[in-house]
Amino acid sequence: MRRARGIFEFGQKQVMAGGEKRRYMDIGCNKGFLLAMAHEHGWDVYGIELVRELIRPFINSYPQYKNQIFSKRFEDAKEKVEGETFDLITAIDVIEHFEDVSGDLRGIYELLKPGGVFLIQTPDSGGERALQQQCTWKSLKPLEHLHLFNEESLRILSERIGFDDIEYFSPFDEANGNFVAVLRK
Known part of the structure; x- marks a missing residue:
């Protein structure tokens, strides 16, 4: 807990203040x-x-x-x-499992209110651990992790969908080398 x-308090801080029930x-x-x-x-x-x-x-x-x-x-x-519509949507260690990552991110974007936040944590294919371990990197799970991202590839995809503000943060847990991204609508 x-x-x-x-994680939730971090996400809550990313969302713009609002008077209605969130x-x-x-x-x-x-x-x-x-x-x-x-x-x-x-x-x-x-x-x-x-x-x-x-x-x-x-x-x-x-x-x-x-x-x-x-x-x-x-x-x-x-x-x-x-x-x-949602103020905050999270997907912690999930987007790498999406079958249609572009379609699902578009769907998430559509569900967010203007100013809403999509908070993710995902393995970092450009991170130090991935680069050091290469073929032995624990996040290489071809039948499970269908898409791997680094900060740049996630930024390009997110901007194509319409997210106009993207920030990166240290992971909530190191696991196999992750990064956290906050995508704002």
């Missing part, structure tokens, strides 16, 4: 720790998690969100929230 609190979506929400942090801070939460069993404890603890948690791929879950 300490890790989730740090909306948050976590893609790849796993056990819902980030969702629980957002709820504690008064946000309305939505989650997407492919493995339904992982998110069940969160739904049992917060039944008011059961219709806002989807066990589907992002592109399929997006249809369930058409008309909703």
Whole structure:
């Protein structure tokens, strides 16, 4: 929970202040720790998690969100929230798994309010660890990590989609050499 609190509070600081109830979506929400942090801070939460069993404890603890948690791929879950917009969307260690990364990033962009933030953490294919370890780099998982990014490749893709402000930060955890990016609409 300490890790989730740090990630959510970092994300919350990136979002412009607003008077209305804020909306948050976590893609790849796993056990819902980030969702629980957002709820504690008064946000309305939505989650997407492919493995339904992982998110069940969160739904049992917060039944008011059961219709806002989807066990589907992002592109399929997006249809369930058409008309909703979000202040903050996170995907921590997720975008490298997207089958259609351009299409999914476009969908995320569409779901963000003007000034909304998409916060990601992903393996850094241009990072020191990747360059040192090369073929033995632990993030090389061809059947799992379908897309690998470095800061420049993510910037180019994000700008093509319409994100106009991109900042990079140190990772929330080192794992196999990650970076954090904040993409603003």
